[in-house]
Amino acid sequence: MTVTTGPALTATSYLVLGLLAERGPSTPYELKAAVARSIGRFWPFPHTQLYTEPPRLAAAGLVDEEREADGRRRRRFAANAAGREALRAWLAEPAEEAIGYRDQGMLKLFFGSQSSTGAVAALADEQASVRRRRLVEMEELAGWLEANPGHEFHRQTLELGMRFEAVAISFWEDVASERVTPPRA
Amino acid sequence: MTVTTGPALTATSYLVLGLLAERGPSTPYELKAAVARSIGRFWPFPHTQLYTEPPRLAAAGLVDEEREADGRRRRRFAANAAGREALRAWLAEPAEEAIGYRDQGMLKLFFGSQSSTGAVAALADEQASVRRRRLVEMEELAGWLEANPGHEFHRQTLELGMRFEAVAISFWEDVASERVTPPRA
DNA sequence: GGGTACATGTAATCAGTTACATGATTTA
């Protein structure tokens, strides 16, 4: 029962594999909806990946495909035993380091010295409000997750996201009011 | 003085353009060193981009290239007026939303229900220590930036990074000790 | 019964990454 060693899977591969393992057999469209409600909030990617990635996983022998016989003839994918094992192995590995944040707002702040007057203040206001909106959405989602059982880990992940948003909000507010890290804090 | 509308530039393009604008004429290798010390901490990318991106910017008319005449014959690039203007315009635009965090640790936590026993606890310990290490490095860098003038925006950006690391550390510690968001917080 | 939004995909492109490769300096 050796697992086929195909071309190394990416994080996105495991994301899709994980969804399939958690949810049971799903069509790409179902995955799309699930992603939009959960993981997509902090790991966004276009819906087309949900059509191209499962076949790739199938080629690696980690998921099984089944095509509906009726009118729509949708493809439905399911993680098999090898897939679940591969996922478990990946989850047990130490996470790769150094992904960074890749936040455009931060990048623009970094180059603040090249900005025209007022641009940094505008950026700070904008970022604060974007982040505030995001936090509200996350709070709503958190309420739903708490009310429904079986989502403990999703809830925890969201919790980290919310803490990130909270610090981002207060940071950008500080920037907007020029109160960032007063010397000799 | 219209700016040529080539193929849209990516965030990385502006990152390189910004470095060139800030630092003045630089070789890719000099950029590499500068990146490692600063922006690379939250926007990592391989050094080869620093060789391929400047020519792309040159093709777009935003930077000028000059090749040394001596032995090394290195290429040295500099943002020109059009480049500085394009950068300023980009900096003034609202930042694009929804980049997410793309943190592998978060992704693994999300799929905690599929993990083998103890894997989440191990993840939490590992993440906490990775983040702690990163925070220490950032603090050192912050010290240097404070001691040397002319880096206010770099310092501010780093400040946000440090706040992120701090919440991440306390979050993962909470996960490790099973104290994440007690019900009815 | 036609328009509009949801659902489901394919194809082409390309930025970003990985792999490789060689020249120049320093050091032992």
Next chain:
DNA sequence: TAAATCATGTAACTGATTACATGTACCC
């Protein structure tokens, strides 16, 4: 002067994104 290590790049590959395109169900 050999061997590391630093410096400087090129080339190939491919995952991720963008653009497109068509089918199906619902509603006015």
